[in-house]
Amino acid sequence: SLRLQPLEAFYWAVQLIGRLVGLVLLVATLLAVFNFSFGIRRLYIRILLHLFEQAVEKRRPPSRKESSDNLSRDNRLIQRHAKLTTEGIELLHADCASSDDPSKASTSSQKRPFHLSDLCVFVQSGIESIIEDEVTKRFAAEDLASWNLLTRTNKYQFISSRLTCYWVLGCFLRYCILFPFRMLLALTAVLYLVIGSLIIALLPWPGLRRYLNSILTPTAFRLFARAFSAVLRFHDVENMPQNNGICVANHTSPIDVVVLGCRQVFSIVGQSHGGFTGFMQKTLHRTSPHIWFERSESSDASVVKRKLEEHVSTPGLPPVLIFPEGTCINNTSVMMFRKGGFEAGGVVYPVAIKYDPRFADCFWNSSACGMVTYLFMMMTSWAIVADVWYLPPQIQQEGESSRQIAGRGGLVDLQWDGNLKRSKPKSSLQEQHREAFRKRIYGLSVTDQMEGSGAG
Amino acid sequence: MGSVSSLIPDENQIKDIQEETGLSKEQLQRLNSRFIALDKQSEGSLRREDLERIPELYVNPVSQFLLDAFFRDRNEINFLEFVKFLATFRPVDEGRPTSINRREAKLRFLFDMYDLDRDGVISVDEVHRMLEELLGRHGRPDQVLSIARRIVHEAALDYAAANGVAEMPSGGQIDSIDFPAFEHAMRNVSDHQLSICFLS
Numbered sequence: 001s002l003r004l005q006p007l008e009a010f011y012w013a014v015q016l017i018g019r020l021v022g023l024v025l026l027v028a029t030l031l032a033v034f035n036f037s038f039g040i041r042r043l044y045i046r047i048l049l050h051l052f053e054q055a056v057e058k059r060r061p062p063s064r065k066e067s068s069d070n071l072s073r074d075n076r077l078i079q080r081h082a083k084l085t086t087e088g089i090e091l092l093h094a095d096c097a098s099s100d101d102p103s104k105a106s107t108s109s110q111k112r113p114f115h116l117s118d119l120c121v122f123v124q125s126g127i128e129s130i131i132e133d134e135v136t137k138r139f140a141a142e143d144l145a146s147w148n149l150l151t152r153t154n155k156y157q158f159i160s161s162r163l164t165c166y167w168v169l170g171c172f173l174r175y176c177i178l179f180p181f182r183m184l185l186a187l188t189a190v191l192y193l194v195i196g197s198l199i200i201a202l203l204p205w206p207g208l209r210r211y212l213n214s215i216l217t218p219t220a221f222r223l224f225a226r227a228f229s230a231v232l233r234f235h236d237v238e239n240m241p242q243n244n245g246i247c248v249a250n251h252t253s254p255i256d257v258v259v260l261g262c263r264q265v266f267s268i269v270g271q272s273h274g275g276f277t278g279f280m281q282k283t284l285h286r287t288s289p290h291i292w293f294e295r296s297e298s299s300d301a302s303v304v305k306r307k308l309e310e311h312v313s314t315p316g317l318p319p320v321l322i323f324p325e326g327t328c329i330n331n332t333s334v335m336m337f338r339k340g341g342f343e344a345g346g347v348v349y350p351v352a353i354k355y356d357p358r359f360a361d362c363f364w365n366s367s368a369c370g371m372v373t374y375l376f377m378m379m380t381s382w383a384i385v386a387d388v389w390y391l392p393p394q395i396q397q398e399g400e401s402s403r404q405i406a407g408r409g410g411l412v413d414l415q416w417d418g419n420l421k422r423s424k425p426k427s428s429l430q431e432q433h434r435e436a437f438r439k440r441i442y443g444l445s446v447t448d449q450m451e452g453s454g455a456g
Numbered sequence: 457m458g459s460v461s462s463l464i465p466d467e468n469q470i471k472d473i474q475e476e477t478g479l480s481k482e483q484l485q486r487l488n489s490r491f492i493a494l495d496k497q498s499e500g501s502l503r504r505e506d507l508e509r510i511p512e513l514y515v516n517p518v519s520q521f522l523l524d525a526f527f528r529d530r531n532e533i534n535f536l537e538f539v540k541f542l543a544t545f546r547p548v549d550e551g552r553p554t555s556i557n558r559r560e561a562k563l564r565f566l567f568d569m570y571d572l573d574r575d576g577v578i579s580v581d582e583v584h585r586m587l588e589e590l591l592g593r594h595g596r597p598d599q600v601l602s603i604a605r606r607i608v609h610e611a612a613l614d615y616a617a618a619n620g621v622a623e624m625p626s627g628g629q630i631d632s633i634d635f636p637a638f639e640h641a642m643r644n645v646s647d648h649q650l651s652i653c654f655l656s
Contacts, residue, residue, distance in 0.1 A: 077486045079653040084515050114587065114603055116611065116638065117645045119566060122518045122590070127545055128652055129512035131490060363496070434517050434592035 021181075025188050032222035033215070041231050041383065045359070048382055051166075052358065077132055082125040084433055091121065118437075174380045182227045182379045189223035190280075196220070197286040210316075213287040214265050221261035228360075229383040232259055239390035240264065241319040241349035244312055248322050249351040253362040254371060255378060256353055257321070259386050266321035267291060267311060269304075277371050289317060319349065349393045356385035473536065477543030477556060483654060484539065491535050501532035517590050518569070525568040547651040560639070562650040567638050577632040580608045608633055611641040 031037060082091050196216040200209050225232065240263065241247040247266065249256060257268060265288055272281060272292040281292055291307050311317055355362045360381030364374050378384065473484060494506045504527050513519050526541065527533070533541070544565065546557040570578045570586055584604035591600060612630040615637035633641070 076655060077483060077490075079655055081649075081653065084512050114607065116570075116583070116607060116641050117649070118590070119518060119569065119586065120645060120649045122516055123522060123566060123569070124649070124652065126513055126516045126519060126522045127542070129510055129516070130507060131487070131542060131652065133510050133512045433515060434590060437517070437590050 021184065025184060028185060028226055029188060029192060029219075029223060032226060033219045035219075035222065041226075041229050044229065045231050045383055045385060048359065078128055080125075080128050080132075082121045082128070084125050084129070174382065178229070179380050182229070186224060186227035186375075186379070189220050189227060192223060193217070193220040193280075194283050197283050201286045209287060217265050217284070217288065218262055221258050224258050225262055225384075228255065228258075228378055228381075230255075230259070231383060231385045232262060233387045234263065234390070235387065236390045236392075237263075239349065239392050241266075241351070241390075241393075242347070243319060244315060244317055245319040245347045245349050245393065246308075246312060246322060247319045247349045247351055249353055253355070253364050253378075254374065255362065255384060259353060259384075259388060260321065260351065265318045267318045268321050269308070273371075275371070291320065347393050350391040352389040352391060354387045354389075356387075359383040359385045469536075473539060477539055478546060478549065479539065479543055479654070487539055487542065488535065491538055499532070501534045502538060503532050517592070518586070521569040521572075521586065521589065524572070525565060528568065528574075542652070545650070545652040546654060548647045557651075559647060559650070562647075563639055563642055564635070566642070566650075567635055570638075577634045578608070578638060579632040580604050583607055605629060605631075611637055615640040 193216070197213075200212045200216060203209050203212070247260070249260065257266075260266065267288065267290050268284070269291045270281070270293075272278060272294060281290070284290060285292070289311070291304075291311060293304060293307065308320060311320055360378060360383065362378070362384070369377070470481060470484060473479070474481060477484075479487070491502065494502055494510070496506060496509070497503075504523055507523060507526075508514060508519070513522075516522070530537075540556060543556050544561050548557060548559055549555055552558075567578065568574075570582050572582050572585060573579075580601075581604075584601055587600050587604055609630050611633050615633070618640055
């Protein structure tokens with residue numbers, strides 16, 4: 001009987017743990033359903049931040065701001081001479097050299113003949129932008145102050161033994177303690193969604209189905225969010241997308257869907273996949289219309305456009321969720337959509353999502369790792385901290401929603417970037433710079449005398 | 457992550473790089489962070505696409521020429537090459553005429569940007585190409601071509617005159633200039649216009 005006791009105790013312990021875990025999962029589900037939070041995750045985030053600052057030697061004092069809308073540090077590496085912005089070429093007088101150069105800026109309004117050295121300002125601006133540009137700077141800035149003890153983001157810190165120790169502890173915490181629990185939460189969320197959707201799909205009344213789905217889907221997503229220890233902050237909620245609207249969001253990560261889906265039901269536009277993603281797509285589709293299209297269809301812009309128009313004009317349908325930069329949407333479709341898609345009269349709701357890079361590296365390199373690997377990486381990061389801004393709705397004009405989104409600090413150029421890569425004729429910004437350059441060069445307007453030596 | 461080691465230069469390497477480029481340790485660290493930020497695929501080296509991803513560079517009308525000259529003989533740049541390139545554009549150090557950032561090196565890069573076929577001379581066609589790129593559809597083709605011709609011809613004449621050659625052997629149009637002629641044409645360009653101002 002002495003032998004049996006340890007075994008009994010073991011079984012008893014397992015049962016207890018099992019019950020505890022089950023209880024916690026149940027509580028988590030209930031919390032998700034009722035959208036209530038004990039604030040544990042927020043506390044966790046605060047502790048983490050505190051730890052990061054303690055553990056790592058600071059390079060320069062970080063700005064102490066609560067929100068992740070951290071403003072650019074004024075620590076520049078170079079003094080810019082010339083910047084190409086949306087307003088044109090900005091020439092800045094820089095007198096870092098001992099001799100002050102009467103810069104060409106003062107004569108920029110005068111026309112003069114082209115000279116081989118006219119290249120210089122563009123070359124300067126080009127090389128300067130390689131060193132430092134507004135976009136990448138904002139994201140890198142947050143990394144500089146401290147290392148967040150994730151291997152994948154540690155690329156430049158020289159590791160001391162103290163740091164290594166913290167890192168090992170961190171690994172243990174993330175992989176052995178947090179991850180299994182998060183995995184269970186995620187599985188619970190999937191189960192909850194699948195079973196819930198199966199039940200709802202059986203009911204004969206569309207109205208009731210819609211109502212129940214409006215409870216089921218957001219709560220399932222909230223549960224998912226908990227599986228990532230997500231701390232989400234929503235701003236300007238009065239601008240939340242309404243039915244039959246079109247929600248345009250910048251795309252950083254597949255998690256965007258979860259983040260936005262926590263608050264409301266969307267009809268997601270996307271390419272149908274196989275595997276786990278495909279399974280989730282089918283599950284979601286059971287209870288609410290989404291717009292999935294086949295790979296072959298994605299190259300046919302009119303198909304996508306038609307489906308979108310149909311959706312937007314049918315009253316009572318949830319707003320459409322589009323990620324213009326998402327790799328699942330073919331370039332030409334988006335171009336076509338942006339130009340003509342809004343003739344259907346859909347109101348556009350731009351949304352900006354920004355992730356705090358201190359807690360997780362949300363960039364998904366789809367060629368390097370698949371969805372499941374990516375989710376694993378997210379679940380073994382510290383947390384997902386995101387800010388969501390609901391921008392004022394508008395009737396779309398070409399390129400306008402991008403500019404709107406561009407107004408938010410830190411996101412300027414995510415959308416801008418997407419635009420630039422999209423358009424096949426070179427972007428209008430480039431044309432703008434060319435026009436400005438032409439204006440400075442004598443001999444290139446219709447009314448000017450024709451330049452050139454007679455021998456030509 | 458086998459390339460991680462190439463991303464973080466060790467102490468000795470840093471000293472060498474400092475010596476060669478004239479950049480401080482702090483500046484090198486900043487550039488290292490920048491390099492890593494640009495290196496999205498974490499390969500330990502930068503490709504053309506990594507740089508094209510910079511929006512401000514993308515809208516630059518001469519970006520293709522710049523990148524062509526930058527990636528002239530290679531497909532990717534490691535950190536050392538990256539830093540050496542950038543250091544070339546540091547303002548000239550008066551006391552070190554043969555250093556990496558001498559005027560000739562800067563002008564050589566500009567020359568390379570024009571000289572697309574790498575034959576060691578800038579031809580009228582090449583100036584024409586550059587002008588076309590700078591002007592886009594805003595320049596009339598005939599005007600642009602004649603401007604290109606004028607530029608090359610005048611630069612060649614200028615250089616010949618400065619070297620005491622009063623008349624060109626063949627009386628017609630000159631359609632290319634070599635590096636010394638280019639250097640001469642750029643003689644009034646200050647170092648300030650050719651350099652990047654690094655803050656310490």
